[in-house]
Amino acid sequence: xxxxxxxxxxxxxxxxxxxxxxxxxxxxxxxxxxxxxxxxxxxxxxxxxxxxxxxxxxxxxxxxxxxxxxxxxxxxxxxxxxxx
Numbered sequence: 001x002x003x004x005x006x007x008x009x010x011x012x013x014x015x016x017x018x019x020x021x022x023x024x025x026x027x028x029x030x031x032x033x034x035x036x037x038x039x040x041x042x043x044x045x046x047x048x049x050x051x052x053x054x055x056x057x058x059x060x061x062x063x064x065x066x067x068x069x070x071x072x073x074x075x076x077x078x079x080x081x082x083x084x
Contacts, residue, residue, distance in 0.1 A: 026058075027055055027057075027058060029053055029055050031055075035062075036056060036058065039063065040065050041053065043065065043078060044067050046080060047078060047080060049067075049069055049078055051072075052071075054068050054069065057077065066078060066079050
């Protein structure tokens with residue numbers, strides 16, 4: 001997960017809450033807490049996804065982090081679903 005160049009992902013906060021909405025905000029990788037960054041990197045490693053880690057979408061649950069990767073010039077959202 002190499003980070004190169006300048007990241008142009010800005011922070012979006014206080015999104016309007018709709019009934020049942022789970023997404024809180026989109027955060028650039030350099031603005032993530034160390035805990036969120038570690039969780040996101042763990043998810044990326046588990047999925048063997050390639051690309052540049054540029055940020056994450058954070059949901060209402062601490063563990064619900066959706067990493068954003070720049071892959072082949074496209075922004076890609078990773079969502080790890082663990083079935084039990």
